[in-house]
Amino acid sequence: MSDDRKMLSFSAAVAADILSACSIPGGSTLTEFADAYLAKKRKEARDAFIEEMAKGDVQFDPQDIDPLIDVIMRFSKAVADGAARENLCLLAKVIAGLKKHKALDGDKFRKWCGILEGLTRDELICIGKAYIVMKRIAVTEEGAASMFTKDLIAELKSGGYDGEIYALLASVSRTGLLTPVSAFGSMAYMFTPWLKELGDLASIETLVHP
Numbered sequence: 001m002s003d004d005r006k007m008l009s010f011s012a013a014v015a016a017d018i019l020s021a022c023s024i025p026g027g028s029t030l031t032e033f034a035d036a037y038l039a040k041k042r043k044e045a046r047d048a049f050i051e052e053m054a055k056g057d058v059q060f061d062p063q064d065i066d067p068l069i070d071v072i073m074r075f076s077k078a079v080a081d082g083a084a085r086e087n088l089c090l091l092a093k094v095i096a097g098l099k100k101h102k103a104l105d106g107d108k109f110r111k112w113c114g115i116l117e118g119l120t121r122d123e124l125i126c127i128g129k130a131y132i133v134m135k136r137i138a139v140t141e142e143g144a145a146s147m148f149t150k151d152l153i154a155e156l157k158s159g160g161y162d163g164e165i166y167a168l169l170a171s172v173s174r175t176g177l178l179t180p181v182s183a184f185g186s187m188a189y190m191f192t193p194w195l196k197e198l199g200d201l202a203s204i205e206t207l208v209h210p
Contacts, residue, residue: 045079045088052092058099070106071095078117086124087117090202097201112198115175122161126172128207129155131199134191145181149188159208 052058060068075091083091094112098104119127133151137144149169156165169189172178177195181188198204 041079041082044085045075048085048088049075049092049095052089052096056093056096056100058096060099064099064104067104067106071098071104071109074106074110074113078113081117083117084121086121086207087119090116090124090204090207093202094198101201112201115177115194115198119175122164122168123172123175124207125159126152126156126168127175127177127195127198128204129159130172130178130191131195131204132208134195134199137191143183145188145190146183146186148190149183152189 075088075095078088078091091109091113094116095104095109098108130152133148133155136151137148152169153165156168161168166187169178170180173180173189175194177192177198178189179192181190
């Protein structure tokens with residue numbers, strides 16, 4: 001039995017015990033639901049991977065086998081850990097981008113998995129908007145961080161965000177894609193080289209569209 005199946009079966013068993021202890025019916029069917037859920041997640045992952053490779057017209061060569069297996073194993077772990085479909089699609093885009101840049105490598109992909117697999121929908125949108133704003137800002141400009149932050153906040157507000165914007169920026173900054181900086185006595189955020197690198201690998205500006 002695979003590790004993800006073991007974990008899901010264990011979780012289902014624990015949930016069943018809790019339901020039984022609380023005299024709530026339905027615990028006996030949880031394992032069946034767990035199996036169905038796992039099958040659904042695997043299909044989502046396979047479909048996301050195939051779709052993104054087809055979009056990018058990516059073809060793998062015999063010399064790609066070893067790094068590709070390494071990458072797929074890590075991709076599979078993201079699936080087992082419950083990554084959302086949108087996150088899996090983004091990870092598949094990264095795989096396609098690594099192949100196109102002749103940089104298909106397990107360590108490089110693990111870096112992006114660690115950053116992207118657990119992000120929320122709001123964080124993904126923030127990253128997409130940050131990339132759009134980044135392309136309009138020259139790093140050498142005086143006050144670039146203040147301009148970037150101001151424009152990003154405006155982009156987020158246009159997308160319906162308001163009071164939670166600074167909390168969202170702080171959350172995204174933990175990924176290393178944005179970094180907090182001091183700007184004329186106030187807090188601002190600036191894009192990092194990782195954001196540009198991610199944008200070069202995957203079309204992250206499309207993340208802003210639901």
